[in-house]
Amino acid sequence: xxxxxxxxxxxxxxxxxxxxxxxxxxxxxxxxxxxxxxxxxxxxxxxxxxxxxxxxxxxxxxxxxxxxxxxxxxxxxxxxxxxxxxxxxxxxxxxxxxxxxxxxxxxxxxxxxxxxxxxxxxxxxxxxxxxxxxxxxxxxxxxxxxxxxx
Amino acid sequence: xxxxxxxxxxxxxxxxxxxxxxxxxxxxxxxxxxxxxxxxxxxxxxxxxxxxxxxxxxxxxxxxxxxxxxxxxxxxxxxxxxxxxxxxxxxxxxxxxxxxxxxxxxxxxxxxxxxxxxxxxxxxxxxxxxxxxxxxxxxxxxxxxxxxxxxxxxxxxxxxxxxxxxxxxxxxxxxxxxxxxxxxxxxxxxxxxxxxxxxxxxx
Numbered sequence: 001x002x003x004x005x006x007x008x009x010x011x012x013x014x015x016x017x018x019x020x021x022x023x024x025x026x027x028x029x030x031x032x033x034x035x036x037x038x039x040x041x042x043x044x045x046x047x048x049x050x051x052x053x054x055x056x057x058x059x060x061x062x063x064x065x066x067x068x069x070x071x072x073x074x075x076x077x078x079x080x081x082x083x084x085x086x087x088x089x090x091x092x093x094x095x096x097x098x099x100x101x102x103x104x105x106x107x108x109x110x111x112x113x114x115x116x117x118x119x120x121x122x123x124x125x126x127x128x129x130x131x132x133x134x135x136x137x138x139x140x141x142x143x144x145x146x147x148x149x150x
Numbered sequence: 151x152x153x154x155x156x157x158x159x160x161x162x163x164x165x166x167x168x169x170x171x172x173x174x175x176x177x178x179x180x181x182x183x184x185x186x187x188x189x190x191x192x193x194x195x196x197x198x199x200x201x202x203x204x205x206x207x208x209x210x211x212x213x214x215x216x217x218x219x220x221x222x223x224x225x226x227x228x229x230x231x232x233x234x235x236x237x238x239x240x241x242x243x244x245x246x247x248x249x250x251x252x253x254x255x256x257x258x259x260x261x262x263x264x265x266x267x268x269x270x271x272x273x274x275x276x277x278x279x280x281x282x283x284x285x286x287x288x289x290x291x292x293x294x295x296x297x298x299x300x301x302x303x304x305x306x307x308x309x310x311x312x313x314x315x316x317x318x319x320x321x322x323x324x325x326x327x328x329x330x331x332x333x334x335x336x337x338x339x340x341x342x343x344x345x346x347x348x349x350x351x352x353x
Contacts (some may be wrong), residue, residue, distance in 0.1 A: 034345065047194050048183060048231065049183070057226060058196045058221060059197070061195040062196055114252070115257060119245075119260060121259070122211065122260050123193075123206075123212070123218075124249040124252065125210070125241065126267070140265075142204075143203075145165075145256055146197055150197050150218060
C-alpha cells in the first residue's frame with residue numbers, strides 16, 4: 001500500500017525529447033504527454049480541476065497526456081498549455097514542453113489500442129447481471145471497442 | 151475466487167492508513183483525486199457514455215493502473231465522481247492479489263471469465279470497496295469533530311436532538327455531506343452503521 005506511493009516531489013524533467021514506453025498498455029506515451037501530466041500534478045491540479053478551470057475537454061486532454069493524441073502542430077497551442085500549467089515563460093520547463101512538442105511533430109499515434117494493450121485496460125471486475133447478459137442488455141463488444149478508443 | 155473476510159474495523163483502519171500514508175493527509179475535504187493520480191500514479195481516463203450504455207460509473211483496469219470513468223460523471227457529478235474514485239482505489243488497495251491473479255489470454259477469454267464471477271464473491275468485493283471508500287472520504291476523527299459541531303448547532307437553535315432523532319439525523323447528513331463533499335447517503339451509511347455509535351449520541 002504505502003510502499004507503492006509515488007515520490008512526493010517531481011524532479012525538474014530533463015530537456016530531452018524522446019518517445020518513451022509507459023505502463024499504459026505498453027502504448028507509446030510521448031515525452032510531451034508525460035511533461036503535461038508531470039507539470040499538472042506538480043501544480044496540484046487533478047485532471048478534472050485542470051480541464052474545468054481551463055475549458056479543456058477532459059477526455060481529449062487525458063488522451064494528449066497519454067500519447068493517444070499527437071502533440072499540437074502549432075506553437076500557439078503549446079503556449080496555451082504552458083500558460084494553463086502556469087509555467088514561467090523562458091524557464092527550463094517552458095522550453096522543455098516546446099522542445100518535446102517540436103520533436104514529436106508528425107508522429108501519428110494509433111487510433112486504437114491493439115489486443116494486448118486493450119486486455120490490460122479491460123475492467124478487472126464486472127457486475128454479474130446474468131439476466132442482463134442473457135437478454136443482451138450489456139454489449140461487451142461495444143465496451144471493448146470504447147476502451148480501445150479511450 | 152476466494153475473497154478474504156475483512157471486518158468493518160479492518161476496512162476502516164486500512165482506509166485510515168491509506169490516507170495517512172499519502173501526502174494529502176492534512177487536506178480537508180479528502181483530496182481523493184490527487185491521492186489517485188499523484189499518490190498512486192494512476193491514470194484517470196474519461197469515457198463518454200459509459201453510464202448510459204453500460205450502466206457503469208467507472209472501472210479499474212486489469213493492470214490496476216487506470217480508472218476509466220464516465221465523462222459526464224467526471225464533469226457534472228462531483229460527489230459521485232469522488233466516491234467512484236475512492237471505490238476503485240479500494241479495489242486496488244484491498245484486492246490487488248485477487249485481481250492480479252486473473253489472467254486473460256484474449257478478449258474472448260475476458261468476456262467469458264468476467265461474467266462468471268459468482269454474485270456472492272462479487273458482492274463481498276463491492277461491499278469492501280464501498281466501505282473503504284466511505285471511510286477514506288469520511289475520516290473518523292473529522293467525522294467525530296464535525297458531527298459534534300452540527301449537534302451543538304442544533305442544540306444552540308433550541309432543539310433537543312433526543313426529541314427529534316430522525317429529523318436531526320437528516321439535517322446532520324445533509325450538512326456533513328456538504329462539508330465532506332460526499333452525498334448525504336455516504337454520511338447516512340456511516341452514521342447509522344451498526345459498528346458506529348453516532349445514533350446513540352443523539353439520545
